[in-house]
Amino acid sequence: MSQPNLLNHFKTQLNHQACLGIFSKTTDSNVVEAAGYSGLDFIILDMEHGPATLETMHNHVRAAKSSQLFPIIRAKGVDAHAIGSALDTGALGVQVPNVSTAQQAKEAVNAARFHPKGMRGVCRFVAAANFGTLDKQTYFEQANEALVILQVEGVEGIKNLDEILSVVGFDVLFIGPYDLSQSIGRPGEVDSPEVLALMKQIAEKAKAKGIILGAFSDSLERNQSLKQEGFNYIAYSVDLNIFSNALSDLVRGI
Template identity: 70%
Template sequence: MKEGVATGIFSKTLDSAFVEAAGLAGLNFIILDTEHGPASLETLHNHVRAARLTAMHPIIRVKGVEAHAIGSALDTGAAGVQVPNINSAEQAREAVQAARFHPVGSRGVCRFVRAANFGDQDKASYFQEANQAVVILQVEGLEGVKNLDAILDVPGFDVLFVGPYDLSQSAGKPGEVDAPEVVALMREIAEKAKAKGVLLGAFCDTEKNAELLKEEGFSYIAYSVDINIFIEKIKEIVGGLR
């Protein structure tokens, strides 16, 4: 891993053993995906426990800007929350508000949750620690790019994440993440974020694109998806044995 770059994957598994194995393999983080994944809230609790057995940080991607879902994700004890489809500064503020307690936000309060050791943790320390959770906002459409300057000015989030596949769809090039139009949008986003000192994250599914992201200053890189990585490795093994 390049110094200063956090490496992770997306997860769509229902088996927490795969999550634990990912952490044992040395990943920095894992994004437990509920936007395009099948995991229930109960499964997420088990995934977070599995990740916490290792040094890997569990991040939950919720379906969108919805206060209850964001709060519930953080109640599991996840290290952070990732919110997709941010198109405006108003949505960015709503996401931050839902993820932070007073005085930073207005997250719903219940200390009898796993994140607070089911009520056993000191209240003051819980609220203070909870406000240190990582908040990641995804910009992945032309409207979000248009409003990027205002989004970047919203205080309280930690990483701006670019979804290249959704960005390619928005640019009229679905799936063509290497298309010049998509690459230009990625660079525009990167330049504006770096100018304002905002950390950058993105998804990729090839080693070539991972290196390109590093060169552009992305420091939170999610490489592919656990189940697809498993499929590709099995195909490699099968091909080698035949």
């Protein structure tokens, strides 16, 4: 499947059904490629909490595309250079953490889109533009179709949620339950009534605006409940933790 087809296919899925992905903190691109053969819909290559360098991300993105896995890079934060560099790799989406205000949301969108939708820094001699061999206009048009996912994960973001949801140009609102639990003084208690109530409040407002919802899950049961609650972008656990748990299951089975 070509890059535009992979992008269009995933965006169509995302608008009509729940899609399942994982976070990735590996530095081995073989792990990313293998994840694609599992049938997962997407992978979030993590530069906020993961150790992989930008050079490694280029290889991760290639590996994902080779197995028809939709590659998204989570940037380090609301930083124009980090967002642009992530998309320069050829990633088909960028996820921006710790968005707390409408101004930050605008800055994230602005950094991810070329004119007239934003002011992303321009260099067409990058992997995303086939190193300058892709027609310039084609590249700019295709690049502006990349997914932009904004993470709202704290009480300040919730306080400013109406204004954030009014920002034009992003595709998915992602709720980080762990950071949300930390922000209300209950770190790690992602299943607490307070955290679940806040997630429900965010979800209701996003759905009223017609915005696609995303969230992190670390249990199979939570995957199902998020799906039932209308979340179409479900990021389950982390590749290395999934690997470790699978080995533990193997050991227990002996």
